[in-house]
Amino acid sequence: MNKSINQKSFLSTIIIISTLGGLLFGYDTGVINGALPFMSESLGLNSFTEGLVASSLLLGAALGAVFGGRLSDYNGRRKNILYLALLFFISTIGCTLSPNVTVMVIFRFLLGLAVGGASVTVPTYLAEISPAERRGRMVTQNELMIVTGQLSAFVINAILGNVMSGDEHVWRYMLAIAALPAVFLFLGMIKVPESPRWLVLKGRNEDALNVLRQVREEKQAKLELNEIKENFAKPSGMKKASLKDLAVPWVRRIVLIGIGIAVVQQITGVNSIMYYGTEILRDAGFQTEAALIANIANGLISVIAVCVGIWLLGKVQRRPMLLIGLIGTTTSLLLIGVFSNVLEGSAALPYVVLSLTVTFLAFMQGAVAPVTWLMLAEIFPLQLRGLGMGIGVFCLWIVNFFIGLSFPILLEKIGLSTTFFVFTAMGLLSITFVKKYLPETKDRTLEELEHYFRTYDGRDAQTDLNQVTVQTK
Template identity: 50%
Template structure:
């Protein structure tokens, strides 16, 4: 099923007054800035292992497999964190859950920095993983629920931009520290310690941020919700939006569609849940995080020496941030579906080119490492421009309010689980199949992902969360998309 791009570009909620300029935009910007420190921590904690792994392995005596365990322990824990974090956020509130995650980031970082051995290091990585997974689910939902629908994509998408900023920060910090103090014992501990600072900022910053008004309405606290909406919307827009949210919430209560059993027995809700899971898995099977975690290893395999690879590895981080900025400028102007199709087409092409370059240029060829570096940078740019921000925004907006925490939690659980298996076995795969076989495998999976997106994902851009909620719950989001697709084929 496809949906019409033309519908996505227009307001579908005539009951809401237009969004006019005002001081509320500055308030929204501050809320987004503070909350996305969760994304910054997500990015730094997942990216720092890229440069810290080799000196860490030398000090702690890690093998190829235990390197994979150290890396993937965070990722598997993130799967649990996403699942549990969503449920906590539904019952405890988005804001308080993010504060809890900030404390978990802080404690996990300290455990890793002061670890005396492999076992405690893995324990610290698990704590960080729980925080990363929770942040990956709760922060996008918080931003999507705080944002007016007209700018929901660009506001919620800032979290993914901060993730890649965090990864770039990790690459740059690794390169600087590795170059200056590379021979100092325990240099990797310094790399890991840097993330304590943003954890402190997130904790104290969120103490001053408001709760999600949509969550407050669901809990019957409409007075508080209106007070908050008046600070982040024009006055007349706030009251109209509150009325719309109340109507949808009351309708849901009457249908008693609350709880995972109800979700799994409702074909429309189950279908949107499966689409969310599929999008999360498809994003990870591009292999983007294998590059972000093990980019230095890939570059060494392509022909760079260890020091040059550490510095060259900054390039994918830079292009990730540039791609993220471009994505934010496009996300509220191009339909989600079209963005996904372009993204998977480009990443699959890059996979094929990397595989062929590795096959055609033998090890020792002086241009081999630079060609592969260029193609890796192109791949990262394609993912960040057309997939990562768009998919995270998509997951934050497709689920109805009463299942939003559960839906995004399960979807991101699947995302992180896929990420975890790739992290655990990527180095083993490269060792067994080389760069050529590894990237040809990614290309084959990319074709499957492209077919899935083209046939299954409904459009969400240009619709309020409440309209999407009604369309998903009734199944209209699928039937309308099917009719529009048939009409376009006839035309």
């Protein structure tokens, strides 16, 4: 009994330590929200260099996500997270001490490599070390840690921004705080074990069994080791897809749909609010200090909505949940554009904009974001999963980069109202794409989905898939 309690306790410790990578992911993407107004004055940023400082991290993240998975296959999940912790620490200190824009952009890019690497390595490590019955909950805890990291950044920004508003270097303190969880992540990962699945992949079966014994009962550990070895043996003769397979029409179509899912999540403009929420509220009429405090509401609603979204995923179908989420986000964006025009100069405008950004994030984090990541994992057959996920996540970060770069420029050139009308138009395109091309994946087997993509042209996604389901049963 005591051994079982110790195993569960050790597994909980592993979750807390490894998801510090998710916390760093969230903090480093969210801290720029409050640091940017002070940084702009200190480093003399214009709208273009503001966008460059914010988005250089996202370009790094795109490359980090692509190479992070391969490096974790080569080095091991645990060792890769150790290297990422070092990179988080070094790049955070580099950003904190940056004397000019050029140095800042270089270290933000390096920080992005760590963020992108963590975005693929941490969930992989969690999935491979967790028991089957706890896997979903453990992996989604990383998503919760990401939004918790963003909320932490918003709270710390508000405290420092109000207490030290007269200090032109306050932004350096905001950035420097991220060094602490990086240190804890490094020290913690020294003490946790390697992924048993990776150890089996490298032929180290005895080491894998020793790891499993630390977090499972003896009988379960041996049983799971045999299952892992069998799973590795099964696909050994299976040909994995490569870029040349995109010449096959059904493969190309499913990969394009995967790219579409990733792009849909980003063109909602969610990260314009997560990265520039303080700037949006300042533009609406709040003073900087008040905008920093008000922006906490955006972080808080994100945490609550992610918890609700995780619960909803087990209750409702993916496609209608995504459509309702997109209708909610698009309507919120439209109303921000309308009221920014109608109430321009009014004392009520900043509060209206704040309430609408909170509403937007409730729909986004509660419906659109969780469905996006789940459908990306569900839509690809096993042979295509590596290729499809790799291309999809890369495109997600690249679109994120361009939105992060262009948003402050749009804000300066065409104003708050018109900028959100642009995002509204993209939201309408997203709704059209989902309704026309995206099939339902809940309660569908991978075989049904693969048969659908091989057989039908996708002009009426849901009707076609319903026919496939009847034929394959």
